[in-house]
Amino acid sequence: MPTETVESLLTPGTHYMSGNEAAAEGALAAGCDFYAGYPITPSSEIMERMARRLPELGRRFAQMEDEIASVCAVIGASWAGARAMTATSGPGFSLMMEALGYAAFTETPMVIVDVQRAGPCTGQATRVGAGDVMQAKWGSHGDYQPVALSPWSVQEMYAMGAEAFNLAERYRVPVIVLAEEAVGHLYERIEVPPSTRVVRRERDPRAAPFGTEEPDGVPPMPAFGDGARLLVTGSTHDPRGFRRTEDPDVHRRLVERLSRKILARRTEICRTEAHLLEDAEAAFVAYGFTARSALQAVRELRAGGRRVGLLRLQTLWPFPGEAVADLGRRVGRILVPEMNLGQVEGEVRKAAGCPVAAYHQVDGRVIHPDALVSWALEAA
Amino acid sequence: MMARDLERHLRDGVETTPFCPGCGHGILMGAVLRAVDALGLDMSRTLFVSGIGCAAWIPSPHFRADTLHTLHGRALPFAAGAKLYNPDLTVLVVSGDGDLASIGGNHLIHAARRDLDLTVVCANNQIYGMTGGQVAPTTPLGAASATTPEGNDGRPFDLCRLVEAAGASYVARYAVVQPLLLQRAIERGLRTPGFAFVEALSPCPTQFGRRNGLGDPAACLAGLKEALVSLEDARGLGAEALRDRIVYGEFVGG
Numbered sequence: 001m002p003t004e005t006v007e008s009l010l011t012p013g014t015h016y017m018s019g020n021e022a023a024a025e026g027a028l029a030a031g032c033d034f035y036a037g038y039p040i041t042p043s044s045e046i047m048e049r050m051a052r053r054l055p056e057l058g059r060r061f062a063q064m065e066d067e068i069a070s071v072c073a074v075i076g077a078s079w080a081g082a083r084a085m086t087a088t089s090g091p092g093f094s095l096m097m098e099a100l101g102y103a104a105f106t107e108t109p110m111v112i113v114d115v116q117r118a119g120p121c122t123g124q125a126t127r128v129g130a131g132d133v134m135q136a137k138w139g140s141h142g143d144y145q146p147v148a149l150s151p152w153s154v155q156e157m158y159a160m161g162a163e164a165f166n167l168a169e170r171y172r173v174p175v176i177v178l179a180e181e182a183v184g185h186l187y188e189r190i191e192v193p194p195s196t197r198v199v200r201r202e203r204d205p206r207a208a209p210f211g212t213e214e215p216d217g218v219p220p221m222p223a224f225g226d227g228a229r230l231l232v233t234g235s236t237h238d239p240r241g242f243r244r245t246e247d248p249d250v251h252r253r254l255v256e257r258l259s260r261k262i263l264a265r266r267t268e269i270c271r272t273e274a275h276l277l278e279d280a281e282a283a284f285v286a287y288g289f290t291a292r293s294a295l296q297a298v299r300e301l302r303a304g305g306r307r308v309g310l311l312r313l314q315t316l317w318p319f320p321g322e323a324v325a326d327l328g329r330r331v332g333r334i335l336v337p338e339m340n341l342g343q344v345e346g347e348v349r350k351a352a353g354c355p356v357a358a359y360h361q362v363d364g365r366v367i368h369p370d371a372l373v374s375w376a377l378e379a380a
Numbered sequence: 381m382m383a384r385d386l387e388r389h390l391r392d393g394v395e396t397t398p399f400c401p402g403c404g405h406g407i408l409m410g411a412v413l414r415a416v417d418a419l420g421l422d423m424s425r426t427l428f429v430s431g432i433g434c435a436a437w438i439p440s441p442h443f444r445a446d447t448l449h450t451l452h453g454r455a456l457p458f459a460a461g462a463k464l465y466n467p468d469l470t471v472l473v474v475s476g477d478g479d480l481a482s483i484g485g486n487h488l489i490h491a492a493r494r495d496l497d498l499t500v501v502c503a504n505n506q507i508y509g510m511t512g513g514q515v516a517p518t519t520p521l522g523a524a525s526a527t528t529p530e531g532n533d534g535r536p537f538d539l540c541r542l543v544e545a546a547g548a549s550y551v552a553r554y555a556v557v558q559p560l561l562l563q564r565a566i567e568r569g570l571r572t573p574g575f576a577f578v579e580a581l582s583p584c585p586t587q588f589g590r591r592n593g594l595g596d597p598a599a600c601l602a603g604l605k606e607a608l609v610s611l612e613d614a615r616g617l618g619a620e621a622l623r624d625r626i627v628y629g630e631f632v633g634g
Contacts, residue, residue, distance in 0.1 A: 069457035076461030233449035
């Protein structure tokens with residue numbers, strides 16, 4: 001797949017900005033040239049940044065009538081050749097679910113940044129939560145495998161804002177940056193690198209755009225107007241795109257390939273980060289903002305003589321089960337703190353092979369390190 | 381033009397329409413292709429977008445162009461995204477009344493308000509055909525449907541007035557029994573820079589005609605023809621005289 005290194009748009013070096021602004025800048029650095037969205041707290045700063053920056057760069061911005069229209073416009077633009085994204089939060093993310101399935105089934109690259117707030121429903125619009133983790137995986141009907149990333153810092157909002165596009169293009173899959181309000185509204189210094197890696201899609205207009213010889217292949221994707229006379233449908237389709245709504249083999253092959261093309265590449269997609277795990281007897285498995293609290297708790301527990309570490313999940317979907325299983329073989333206990341009532345906890349339990357304890361907090365606030373220290377002293 | 385000249389606009393292997401006997405959508409399919417052909421549009425730079433329902437199958441998979449068969453109700457935002465990103469594409473939306481005006485109604489009024497350069501051909505058969513004849517927001521008052529067995533008690537949308545009020549640049553209504561006028565309206569829509577809306581009345585003998593005693597397909601077509609009254613003639617008629625009539629013509633632009 002064609003990969004190039006492009007000069008960053010911002011001046012390389014230190015910048016100070018919010019997570020939401022950094023997500024927009026990372027996306028722009030990776031060549032995002034289309035944004036369609038609808039205002040929603042706590043994600044709107046992404047859209048406002050895009051409304052200013054995209055026209056400056058000669059790229060396209062559109063505010064749509066709702067989140068359904070936003071995600072559909074993103075898919076339409078992606079098929080016209082765009083590196084396209086939208087951003088939203090819980091209620092808007094819920095509205096996008098049908099189209100997310102369309103993108104998965106038609107293998108449309110796109111990026112959704114979901115800046116999670118305290119749900120369900122309207123919930124606490126300005127407060128933090130991490131309740132959309134399972135929705136990101138299972139929110140649309142039917143079987144498919146999206147990719148979801150979990151940033152813990154402003155720096156990582158920038159990096160994942162960029163990398164999400166590369167994953168989306170490489171695997172022709174919707175990629176969700178599962179941010180949280182606390183990271184979206186966090187202001188930090190970041191280092192903007194001099195260049196950004198950009199993966200571009202193969203646009204062979206002669207190849208079958210919806211099928212490959214391999215059961216886990218990713219076919220090339222031409223754009224509208226390339227002369228491919230594309231036939232794109234959300235109905236079950238053969239490799240050329242013709243509707244095949246009665247053929248059991250065509251349906252099975254397609255649905256299985258869409259899952260396999262992601263699951264077979266789990267090791268190249270999944271990213272985790274080990275902190276102080278070398279001699280650990282117990283370990284936190286955490287993601288997003290909660291991993292910051294967990295790391296602080298680890299430092300305090302270690303200061304008190306406890307051998308505790310942290311495995312931080314940067315990829316949530318596909319789930320990095322191998323890394324968790326590997327951890328489970330090395331520690332006696334895994335601790336999973338989350339700003340929900342236990343969504344990643346279940347995935348950890350499936351993979352861990354060791355006792356797992358969970359800490360849930362759904363009060364619209366971030367989990368304080370002190371709370372994790374006291375809990376770990378009891379649970380570990 | 382010879383009848384077979386249009387075949388070059390069809391994908392290889394397309395030999396029949398998928399529609400029920402007597403459906404008007406086949407005539408509409410021909411009108412769309414004749415309009416595209418008459419304007420000499422490059423089909424490899426033309427994108428047809430449709431939603432879900434019988435009419436959504438007019439372009440997809442039949443037309444030898446880029447065809448995007450989308451979600452129920454969402455053809456317009458998909459089309460908007462493609463057109464906004466690549467303004468060089470000619471973008472036509474061909475879909476049904478239920479798709480564009482019920483589940484997709486919000487997108488319809490906003491697309492008209494934005495006046496984005498799209499041409500929308502709305503096949504209006506006054507019923508949900510594909511799902512088995514349920515009432516639509518375009519079903520006439522009193523008409524029987526699978527979900528209004530005692531007669532529809534909801535007033536139908538006047539789609540042309542709706543998109544006119546929302547700001548469309550070209551608005552016209554014709555029936556498939558007026559194929560040349562219909563073709564010319566689609567051509568005018570395509571030539572209009574801005575949002576163009578062509579409502580095409582198309583009979584559904586299977587789901588609408590059958591339930592409402594309209595007779596066989598030929599009788600449905602004849603009934604449609606009798607109901608038509610031109611915009612000019614309608615100006616002299618009162619509300620009572622216009623009841624059960626269908627006003628055709630160009631409402632905006634042209």
